[in-house]
Amino acid sequence: MNLLSAENISKNYADRWLFKDLNFGLQQGQRVAFVGINGTGKTTLLRILAGLETPDTGLVSTRKGIRVTYLGQQPVFDESLSVEETIFASQNDTLKAIKEYEHVINDADHKADDLQRVLERMDALNAWDYEAQVQQILGRLGILGELLTRNVSKLSGGQRKRVALARVLIEEPDVLLLDEPTNHLDLSTIEWLENRLSSPTLTLLMVTHDRYFLDKVANEIVELDKGTMYRYQGNYAYFVEKKADREMREATEVEKARNLFRKELEWMRRMPQARGTKQKARIDAFYITKEKASTNLSKQQIELSVKTTRQGGKIIEADHLNKKFGDLTVLDDFSYVFKKKDRIGLVGPNGVGKSTLMNMLTGKLAPDSGTIDVGTNTVFGYYTQTELEFDPSQRVIDIVKEVAEVVELANGDVLTASQFLNLFLFPPAQQYTLVNKLSGGEKRRLQLLRVLIKNPNFLILDEPTNDLDLATLNILEDFLLHFAGCLLIVSHDRYFLDHLAEHLFVLEPGGAVLNFPGNYTDYRDYLEERETEAALEAEEKAAKAARAAAKRAPAPVAAPAPAALAKRRATFAEKKEYEQLEGILAQLETEKQAVTANLNGGSGTPQEFAAWGARLQAVEQALAQKEERWLELAELV
Template identity: 90%
Template sequence: MNLLSAENISKNYADRWLFKDLNFGLQQGQRVAFVGINGTGKTTLMRVLAGLEIPDTGLVSVRKGIRVTYLGQQPVFDESLSVEETIFASQNDTLKAIQEYEHVINDPNHKSDDLQRVLERMDALNAWDYEAQVQQILGRLGILGELLTRNVAQLSGGQRKRVALARVLIEEPDVLLLDEPTNHLDLATIEWLENRLSSPTLTLLMVTHDRYFLDKVANEIVELDKGNMYRYQGNYAYFVEKKADREMRETVEVEKARQLFKKELDWMRRMPQARGTKQKARIDAFYVTKEKASTNLNKQQVELSVKTTRQGGKIIEADSLNKKFGDNVVLNDFSYVFKKKDRIGLVGPNGAGKSTLLNMLTGKLQPDSGTIDVGTNTVFGYYTQTELEFDPSQRVIDIVKEVAEVVELANGDVLTASQFLNLFLFPPAQQYTLVSKLSGGEKRRLQLLRVLIKNPNFLILDEPTNDLDLATLNILEDFLLHFTGCLLIVSHDRYFLDHLAEHLFVLEPGGAVLNFPGNYTDYREYLEERETEAALEAEEKAAKAARAAAKAAITPAAVSTAVAPSPAKRRATFAEKKEYEQLEKAMAGLETEKEQLTANLNGGSGSPQDFAAWGARLQALEKELSQKEERWLELADYM
């Protein structure tokens, strides 16, 4: 039974058909993910299904009595309302009762008659279980206390997204339409949300680039490609495999059609006007073959290839950094010396200070105390969460020429701004369109281009996955895997972090920063192990107390025969195991460098300055190697 249906819907935008004559149905319990490259019309199709845009052709119908709720990328509110009024704006009687109850109990000057009245109302509607769910949703999304009374016009982009998400989850509609629901959420909140949306009774349609979220929540993937719709029953890995199979079959079919077309074209040129039924049928078949043979098989994809500016010996040295805003300490005594080819993920809850740290490293914000020493050859490429700023009269090519007229690629080729735009899927016709006409994903792609055109050797990416399609994300990941400079990433995309980060900076309460050796999945396993150990310690304490109580009741004769148990050997923690593995790799690299330096010193060729530099480096290297060996031996006892 379809709860929502679309029949023969089409939409034309800027003289281009985004999709034409599409048919789509959403049944009870289906959790469908829309995928496709930026600009294919995913958001437009979602808005058409939600009734916010009228299709040029076709009809969208919703089964009688079914409530459909849409969460867009940029939520729209009545700016005059408070957060509380916005969240509880539904006509649902139970929600109104909960809102009134929350308002009364949070008012320190409430009257006893008011409290009695709202309690009786909650009892009459059996609203207590619902109220507990509301509290859980608001708590997990961080919408508590003073924030509830704030006007929505005062909220940041991330706060607006969380308020909108809270509203749609609290309303509990029959069908949920979600466009990039994980944008602006921290990792812990995303994991909570995916567990909530994985319910087998839930019906939803979503656009998301988060592959772990997609795998956990969706039970079907629908791809929009060149105006056509393709459905896949399975997870993301299954989709990738079957999409490749489909494209291969299409290639074979088109090649066959092109060969047949040449033969039939020759027949059409030689044949007189058709008189018989067979001839007419063959002519009709010719036009079908012609259309198939004309299929464009060229796959559009971004090409990322830029020259990296050479890094010097010093990259960035941060020493004893401290920063607070009022009484809120966001960074406490942070020190780190960045090394060549560092690949670091920066994680922590919203508001923990991730962007603050990035702004300090790039000189946009000064620490309260401590120093940041940036190497003379360090060239930053800083991709921020802030949306691309532009003048309404600016065209796409103007945005790029503001930064550079030409760009040098990794292979040494030099391209003009227009040629480089073409590599980023901005063809010449689109380069002279207004930036305001671009989709959200296309604007983010243009923003990424502006960062890379500077040929940076220290890339800082603050939520780079927002609004980028899966194809562009895969290409960006491949580029970053081969990037020879330093990489510092803030991302809520766990798949992205797992593939690129080799260790993490974890921002903790009080401004502390944990330097964790591993990727995000490693860190989650470490946390689970730590929770398990804490539970075991609590059990051991309880058992110890029980043994002590029992021992107090034992007679002296029994005590004399008791044998004290030998203490159990301490086992290495997950973090120590990862550190042990990384120490082995690091020591091997240092030994190789030591051998090279020794060979240089014994070789006799080089300037006095070279010998002085080699000798100094060898001395420092031996000290570092000794420290790592001591730590390795210490950890080896626990393995």
């Protein structure tokens, strides 16, 4: 039985049907990723399911007693409340007790009676396990200390998203509706969140462009395409494969319908009299065929092709850069000479200084010391996280003409602003609509267009994947892979980083910058190796200390059982070996059965029986060795 159901819902927006007569259900344990191109109505559908918008037709219902919570792209709060009041605004009795407990212990001047009262209340509600979960959520999202008492009106966009995420996770609803939950989160927080949302008991529907996150969390993908809903039981790779199969089948069916339509049209033009049952049925079938033959199979997609300004011998030379904000050091003695076709990923926790470094390179911010020498032919294209700024009276084409009236493509063609907008899926009818009528993803696409229209040769992209649909992301990735200039990318999308970045600048607290040769997955493997080595060193030190203590012991008395040493984690190489061993063991078992069958079959020459016997002995010996190694690695993995 569905926890949440939608029956025959339709929505018309700006004189255009987003979808009509959709039916949708969400059952316990379903974790569904909702995908589709920008402007198809994904966010609108989520808001309708959450009860925040009313469908033009149809009905949304929830099972009795089911709590549904919605996390939007732009969280809306009561601006008069503090962060703490916002997070604990639920009417849940346990949450109220935790809120009061947190308030008392964070008050340095609290009274003993107050502390005793809140402790007794926590005991009465058995709230301690829940409180520990709350602390973990707040800690992982960086909502601690002074931030809890700050007014939500003073929070940045990223802080607001983390506060909203903390609130929905702490409330523990029966159904979670999440719209781009990974936006504004750093990479380590995203990895923590995907592990938390992968619970088999969790029920959620999310809109996300993060393909690694989608693969880890979702067990089903639902696509909204031209107002129709398609469901796929599998991961992102399975979805891409089956979507291509579906489109191929549809193209074949439409082609057949068009051929049949041409034949039937000749018959209809002879004005048949629908006197007989067969003639009536044939006329009805004609109109059905006509509708099928009229299906529009054209796939709209962005065409990214712009001329790149020629780069000179010098691009950017950064020499001994330093930057502080008060007592906080965000950059400490950073130097780098940018080379042609550099493809660099910029990673690090939120607030560590990624935007500061990009703003210094582009001249928007001056370093405290050090020099930045930019080549005369270097043309920046800077795509920022800041939302597109516009006057409410501006139309889409006005936004582009502010930058340039014409743009030159890579093949030498020169297009007008209107023609270039058409390549970016803004048809002429939409070019004269008000910008505030666009969806979030369409505004980001328009912002990307404004950057590329300048023909840059040094692209700096700050979270370019936010709010863009998967189809646009794939096209953007392909364009950037063939981009002839330099790339500097900040992104929380690990798939995007892995495909585009060839080395990383890892910004660490204190201003240090590690120049790491590899992509993000390589960096994560490197960190795991370091953690394993540190654990082994700690284990060795503990063992040495134990041996030294034993030598100093005055007499050989029965020693207490030593404390268990911290379990060593598997290295990246050991994990790979473990995965390969499972396949090897299966192959050996299959071969053992085949050789045994030959020996028991009773047919064969003496030489064959000797060979089979020797091979069986070798296989059994290999099996024993491989099984022993597999068990060792299983303990670590």
